[in-house]
Amino acid sequence: MADAAELPRSITLVGAGKMGFALLQGWAARGLSGAGVTIVEPQPSPALVSLAQERGFRLNPENREAPRALLLAVKPQALDQVAPTIAGEAGSDTLIVSILAGKRVADLSARLPQARLFVRAMPNTPAAIGRGITGAFAAPAVDAENHALAETLLAAVGEVVWVETEPLVDAVTSVSGSGPAYVFYFVECLTRAGVEAGLPEETAARLARATVSGAGELLRQSADTTPATLRQNVTSPGGTTAAALEVLMADDGLAPLLERAVAAAKRRAGELSG
Structure with missing residues (x-):
């Protein structure tokens, strides 16, 4: 499992429902704190508000900059609504990690046209207690450094298994995700x-x-x-x-x-x- 020092200090989490919040808790447990962490969640739970205040995370700030990593954890059906609000932050050097079931790299790329570093991942609900397992696929543009960064982010809630082709993410979703x-x-x-x-x-x-x-x-x-x-x-x-x-x-x-x-x-x- 990754050490806290390996986590990037510039992360934007878009969607902090059950899975997004589990990831955030995992990062916090490994020492991540500070205003470099931005959370975009229109309906923050009391637990999310408390964690953000405790760790110094920025919750729904008016101004946001392109982070080192951007993790998409909204419902798949919300992608069209959310994408225009984050497109400016999804630059060519920003690692995009998506846990949106069914949404492929082509779907993400069409809505975030400046981005090129995409990882699709599917964690499961035992992530809430740090015992999840995540299946992940990295697009061809993702180099070794960003591959390792994605693993560090996802390993905060359990094991990570990589698949070689994108269609296998749907199989991961149907086995471990569901x-x-x-x-x-x-x-x-x-x-x-x-x-x-x-x-x-x-x-x-x-x-x-x-x-x-x-x-x-x-x-x-x-x-x-x-x-x-x-x-x-x-x-x-x-x-x-x-x-x-x-x-x-x-x-x-x-x-x-x-x-x-x-x-x-x-x-x-x-x-x-x-």
């Missing part, structure tokens, strides 16, 4: 299944939540062990887990369902381009 919602829904479903099996709802919810979070931590701490091996370690031949997995691993079970879900998310990411 993935936490799939896991949360799995917990909902496991809770309901526990209730159907006779457990009180509160007990079923506690069991489901702790099981998934604990399994996730075991997975994290077992980096040298494949998920398939971890699954097999839990499964006794002819036992209860094997009986359940027979259902989940059937031809119409969990695998094809997830494939359809990921494909739908990827398709939607493509529809958001333009």
Whole structure:
């Protein structure tokens, strides 16, 4: 993970909702402070106002200059509205890091015509606790220095994985970007299944939540062990887990369902381009 000294002292964050604020918190935790950090957020939360005051960040200043790095964290549908207000700050030497789902380098370049250094990235919601993972793609004009700068900015909230081609960003979005919602829904479903099996709802919810979070931590701490091996370690031949997995691993079970879900998310990411 990057040290605070590696963070640029001139950053503009456009959009400080959940993900933008998580990034800002990550930068602040690594020592970033001062008026070189500009935040553009028309509806600042009390937490954002407090953090800006504490760290000396400039929140919605009237006058802004071109920063070393500009991070776009607004909703994809807001790009057309926001782009004209920041185009003057997006110069040829400014690194543009976009976390707008579906918005491609060509889309960004068309709206920020002076800029040339584009990185598309897709973090996920565990970024809020510093445990996110971000998939990123750098446009051909991004040199090694700016590539490293983008990684430093994104690594403030977790791991960073780079993909070689831009279309793969949509695949990243459908797997890790949307993935936490799939896991949360799995917990909902496991809770309901526990209730159907006779457990009180509160007990079923506690069991489901702790099981998934604990399994996730075991997975994290077992980096040298494949998920398939971890699954097999839990499964006794002819036992209860094997009986359940027979259902989940059937031809119409969990695998094809997830494939359809990921494909739908990827398709939607493509529809958001333009």
